[in-house]
Amino acid sequence: MTLVTLPGQEWVDAVGPVSGLELAVWELDGPPDRAEEVKVVVPPYIGGGGRIPALRHTPGVDLVQLLTAGYEDVLAALPDGLRLANAAGVHDASTAELAVGLTLASLRGFPELVTAQSERTWLPTTIRPALADRRVLVLGYGSIGRAVAARLAPFEVTLTAVASRARAGDDLVPSVHGVNELRELLPDHDVVVVIVPLGPATARLVDDAFLRSMPDGSLLVNVARGGVVDTDALVEHTRFGRIRAALDVTDPEPLPPEHPLWASPAVMITPHVGGASTAFMPRAVRLLQEQLSAYAAGRPLRNLVT
């Protein structure tokens, strides 16, 4: 039988049995049992990227299946000749709902209201921005971007999608704009949700010029990676509340205690919890079941990145 390692007994229990495969536990924390027989390795979700050097114990490995969508750090450490698959899709629901939650929380003033609650203070009524009637630009229209748009659609918003290149629309947007149109589009939008992958083309894409193009009172929501935003520029634009921001990711990360971003009344920060929810495990289990069944049957694999 082909030997597959999973990063804990709970994964073996949830994923298995898979016809034609033997599932065993290995956390990449030393040599596994029957190291020579291991063909497929699923590293731990948290910290797995740093343990890739442990694959030197398993010379027969053919496939590494990650539980994360990101894989840049793994690629650099991966021995030659291995196939690598990521977990694209597994985090869509969790990240997309966090994006909507951050948007609603920032617009409707939850940080201020939570602070008032801690002071046992019932604040007088003030009119805050609704999500309804807002013009929302989703920047990054891959799997998670579409999941964000699908969740925003019933909120009586106007949706604009922007991707690396212009293309035809879908059931949610009439067309997908190219990133080269951003500067023209930004002044007409109240909310920008950023969910592009971090790479050479998107590093500091949200820079001073980008932020200047956002109207007074508009909101930037970042559920992508901190490096997509020029943090110094964001500090300047939010310092006096000209624009608002709701950030699940920052640069640097974790944000050090002395960082000025913590203190802006116009900025809400959550500590990179986009994928950290109960939505992860069942979706990861479904991916592993499909992927391992395909592997056992010699069918094509999903999500291959090498």
Added chain:
Amino acid sequence: MTLVTLPGQEWVDAVGPVSGLELAVWELDGPPDRAEEVKVVVPPYIGGGGRIPALRHTPGVDLVQLLTAGYEDVLAALPDGLRLANAAGVHDASTAELAVGLTLASLRGFPELVTAQSERTWLPTTIRPALADRRVLVLGYGSIGRAVAARLAPFEVTLTAVASRARAGDDLVPSVHGVNELRELLPDHDVVVVIVPLGPATARLVDDAFLRSMPDGSLLVNVARGGVVDTDALVEHTRFGRIRAALDVTDPEPLPPEHPLWASPAVMITPHVGGASTAFMPRAVRLLQEQLSAYAAGRPLRNLVT
């Protein structure tokens, strides 16, 4: 021309002109100009209910059009023979999005994360409940209840609707359950969103027995009225976090500083801000335009409650 009073010049500017009607400003704060000619009165949104006695100055009034959905206090003070219309529908978008916002904020731990931000602390990753995969019961399936369900639908949830009486379903739910089925339904749901009107049948509907029927770790969201919930029972059930609650309304309201509900770590409180958003004005203006045009043309009126 038929004289109509609106509660401020901004309303006259936004609503008018309406063919066949003359629009004037009156805040019900004393006798209006040309009091004998006034046929339609729109009282102020905030505090208007308490000013109904000012209608003694306008003996020719035929219609009072409220900007609120609730009208119990107005009915009691209204002179005989007047027609009264409420603003049902105007607050749907604002209240429904707050309900979804409170649900996401409570599940994903925003109160704790906001507090950590105020302490400049980047909390370590913990797995919190996602909205995805939750079984959500919407209690009260009128106009706002349907707006809540429509917004929840794309979040990969299972939706159950409960109304005063069982009836056929719609595009969002296969059927609408009757309130008599609640005790059987509650143990199978992770989130309950309460949006019933307050009345004799719903006062303290969410009592100790109701809360006991909710599973450990489940969440109660109240965007209806505080009186729908037995506050003492809720304090008991949330005191040690057996269930969670996110409340836009409380009983009493405002909640006094010494009230134990403020301090429960499992309870998030917003100060009755369901309708207090920018979504209100444009929807109220559209209702007034439709209603006043119908009045001028002698067509049937919407939202009549007397």
